[in-house]
Amino acid sequence: MSDQRPEEPSVPDDVWERFARDTERDIRASAPKEPSARARLVTARLREQEARGVRPESWRAAPASAPRGAVKRRRGAWTALGLVLAVVVAVGAMKPSLIPGDPFGARSGKDADTAAELPAETAAPTAPPSAVPSDAPTLERPFAGSPAERWADGAAGIVLPKAEPAGVFSRQQVAHALQQSRTLLVDANLDPGTLRGERPAAALAVVDPLQPDVLDQLNTSLRAPDEKHDPLSMFSRFDPKEVRVVGDAVKTRGRMSFEEADHGSVVVHADYTFVYPLVRPGTKEVARTIVRRVLELELPNPARFRVTAGKLTVLRYDENAGNSACDVHDGFLHPEFPSQQPTGAPPSGPSTDPYDRSQDLDRHKSCGTVTRT
Incomplete structure (x- = not known):
């Protein structure tokens, strides 16, 4: 050894x-x-x-075994990660609702009614709105427990499509027809005077006076409503002695489109739902009535039809109302409150979801019950 x-x-x-x-x-x-x-x-x-001839090696240099450029790439990766984090923080600060899970609690507690507003509807939904917490509506939060809590307020929910030439009409003429259609919808369903039962003059002014049958029907329904002359088929109205709208906002959701029709005319399609929060005088209990309207308005080709320039012809006007007494024909919607005994005839139609915009409006449906308000 x-x-x-x-x-x-x-x-x-x-x-x-x-x-x-x-x-x-x-x-x-x-x-x-x-x-x-x-x-x-x-x-x-x-x-x-x-x-x-020896050059001292800096203790901060990369190890001799490190690949050339490895330190630079590592620094670049951290720089990119830092940039991504900065963008996420900035977006979260400006719009917390875009971050999954609501990390900042922006939609919790009593501020839930400030949840992010839904984008404008551009096509028919494929399903009803999802269920929401069944909070009872109050004067402070009249849309609590409703999908409409995230809908636009009033006329802001009526977004016009981009106007383009169609039929025999220029882009400017189509744009005017779209604006006229919006005027009719706003005055018929959102104007405070109309909601109190006053005459919707701006809406009526959109209709071509050379279409007398429609104007006669609407004027008669406003003057002397009955079962055959019902102003609710075009206008939303509440008896001011019975109820008033809570606050300044009525929630609105829907869409508008247009297309070329026969003989070079243009037809405007409108499908909107309006949600009205209501309270009886001297009380604090809030109820909601939901009204869906489908309209078809035509800008006829003046070379083929006798028309008034700048006016629209009404081809269709239909409505369904959720939470309103059945078979009452006095020209007003009559919401029912949870603490109130039902009025009018018992519902004879099926139960429906008044917020469901995925189905076509059934113009012949009987008065039924609603699954939620």
């Missing part, structure tokens, strides 16, 4: 020198300072290394 010891591995000169330099630095850091002696020592060492 040999008594020779294994040869110790040699340490590279640059590593040993760096170790000695760092050790010396630590010792001198805790010892009394001698700047002049230290300066001479460092200068002599640097000159000796320069004479040997």
